[in-house]
Amino acid sequence: MEINCETIKHLADLSNFSVSDTQSKSLEKDLGEILKYISQLDEIDVDDVEPTYQVFEMENVWRADEILEQDATREELLALSKEQKDNQVKVPKVL
Amino acid sequence: MKYTPTIGIECHVQLCTKTKLFSEVDNDARGKEPNSCVSPVDYALPGMLPRLNGEAVRLCILAGRAMNCEINAISRFDRKHYFYPDSPKGYQITQFYQPIIGAGFVELPSGTRVRINHAHLEGDAGKLTHFDTYSLVDFNRVDTPLIEIVSEPDIHSAHDAHDYAKELWRLMCHAGITYGDLYNGNMRFDVNVSIAPEGSDELGTRAEVKNLNSFRSVERAVEYEIKRQSKLLDAGEKVVQETRGWNDATGETTGQRSKEEAKDYRYMPEPDLPPLHLSNEFIETESKKLPMMPRDYREKFGGIIKEDILEILLDYPSLMIKLNEIDEKYITLVSNLFASVLLAEEKSAEYLNDLPTSKQLSDLAEMNDKKELSSTATKEVFLKMFDPQMKGKDAKAIAKELGVIQENDLGALEAIVDTVLKKPETQKAQEDFRNGEEKVIGFLVGQVMKESHGKANPSAVQEILRKKLS
Numbered sequence: 001m002e003i004n005c006e007t008i009k010h011l012a013d014l015s016n017f018s019v020s021d022t023q024s025k026s027l028e029k030d031l032g033e034i035l036k037y038i039s040q041l042d043e044i045d046v047d048d049v050e051p052t053y054q055v056f057e058m059e060n061v062w063r064a065d066e067i068l069e070q071d072a073t074r075e076e077l078l079a080l081s082k083e084q085k086d087n088q089v090k091v092p093k094v095l
Numbered sequence: 096m097k098y099t100p101t102i103g104i105e106c107h108v109q110l111c112t113k114t115k116l117f118s119e120v121d122n123d124a125r126g127k128e129p130n131s132c133v134s135p136v137d138y139a140l141p142g143m144l145p146r147l148n149g150e151a152v153r154l155c156i157l158a159g160r161a162m163n164c165e166i167n168a169i170s171r172f173d174r175k176h177y178f179y180p181d182s183p184k185g186y187q188i189t190q191f192y193q194p195i196i197g198a199g200f201v202e203l204p205s206g207t208r209v210r211i212n213h214a215h216l217e218g219d220a221g222k223l224t225h226f227d228t229y230s231l232v233d234f235n236r237v238d239t240p241l242i243e244i245v246s247e248p249d250i251h252s253a254h255d256a257h258d259y260a261k262e263l264w265r266l267m268c269h270a271g272i273t274y275g276d277l278y279n280g281n282m283r284f285d286v287n288v289s290i291a292p293e294g295s296d297e298l299g300t301r302a303e304v305k306n307l308n309s310f311r312s313v314e315r316a317v318e319y320e321i322k323r324q325s326k327l328l329d330a331g332e333k334v335v336q337e338t339r340g341w342n343d344a345t346g347e348t349t350g351q352r353s354k355e356e357a358k359d360y361r362y363m364p365e366p367d368l369p370p371l372h373l374s375n376e377f378i379e380t381e382s383k384k385l386p387m388m389p390r391d392y393r394e395k396f397g398g399i400i401k402e403d404i405l406e407i408l409l410d411y412p413s414l415m416i417k418l419n420e421i422d423e424k425y426i427t428l429v430s431n432l433f434a435s436v437l438l439a440e441e442k443s444a445e446y447l448n449d450l451p452t453s454k455q456l457s458d459l460a461e462m463n464d465k466k467e468l469s470s471t472a473t474k475e476v477f478l479k480m481f482d483p484q485m486k487g488k489d490a491k492a493i494a495k496e497l498g499v500i501q502e503n504d505l506g507a508l509e510a511i512v513d514t515v516l517k518k519p520e521t522q523k524a525q526e527d528f529r530n531g532e533e534k535v536i537g538f539l540v541g542q543v544m545k546e547s548h549g550k551a552n553p554s555a556v557q558e559i560l561r562k563k564l565s
Binding site: 010014015016053054056058059060061062063064065066067068070072074077078080085086087088089090091092093094 | 146149177373
């Protein structure tokens, strides 16, 4: 997969980042090199190997449906956001 | 030109678990302050890990069985990435590759079958409220468990779309997996509508109308789309594949500004949640907990309750459970009483929130059966059973309090008849009756009823009168 300025723009749009032209150039180079490094894995033949979803062989891990007191309060959690209003998190207008 | 519409429906159902899908906080945020049902997991704070709610897995099995679906032994969770303030994680945990509920079908009251492609378990997003220059986010709904039910495109009319939505709602309510409160968005429908020239093998381009929260809006949105798309095709234009919004006030759908590029959710397996591997035994044990479904009630009560009445009562699962507890010989009477309350008395569904016990109902039906209550009195007592003042009292106590118990004691009735027959104003009628004027018996029965203050059993009175006057 080739990383060009369109790919960078697409990824930035998906994450709502603004990326300047200079940043885009250096990201193109960096991401391209990372992908090239990772793509060495393509040389391994995995046709007969089950995909690995989990590295631990766990399954059916679930909990009881019981309400537990939380150690963080609403106020403490809200305070983590940049802005609040009426006990809600205030964000720039989105549609 | 004539067109055949093809409709597929996706439905999100909120599960009525006590806690959320991935955190141990209250899942029922109705009437609660914004951001009061949240945990560090819902906020996706660094290091927080989701913990799956086992009850949601059990409810999935019930939901699946309600729709005649296979339950998949192995299912997994995946991340669906998108950036929006309603999701602190930056992704939704869903089941993209291996959902828990497999293929099945829903049968509509008309007999039409709509196949289910699959249904998957996922977490809901938070709620955004938009203002002039900013938006506010409430995370109470983050990771409320949802089942998304995906139908095959087996629906071909607005009417069937309505019936499918309603039947799904009934199935989920009877299965007891959701509160089914449509007003509060417990079930939301997305409809995919396309049209193709009649007889054509190919499907047309589809438009998706999102976020419908009533059966009526599902029906109207489909009607509108069929009309809109027909007009476009008739004019030689093309239908654009897009997401459209529904305006309930105008009854129209409008195209929503969509980004030019196709959505790219970059699905990947959720590394924080181990897969589910359900044994046959577990699936069977849980499946057995499925309560009676509309199809079971139709089979059981089909011959006893009139079809149109049964279809009305099926909207009320708790009422059906009650009916099922009552002796079969009283079912017709009790179901008619409920239907009359819902129809003639125009009582709302809330009226039925707190139902009389099956014992109260059986006693009432028995009193009616023994002619201790006239049909009018039976209904009067029935209505009083919902009265906060009388609630909990047994049928007999209420009937006594209302003074409507019929006199069936033959000795007592005979005494009243004798009194009436002695009255001067009844002499002529008695003579007329003896001379063969049959219809004056009604007048005489009326007089006895009056004398008994309406408590005499009219058919018993008539019998006594006929004996005495013969």
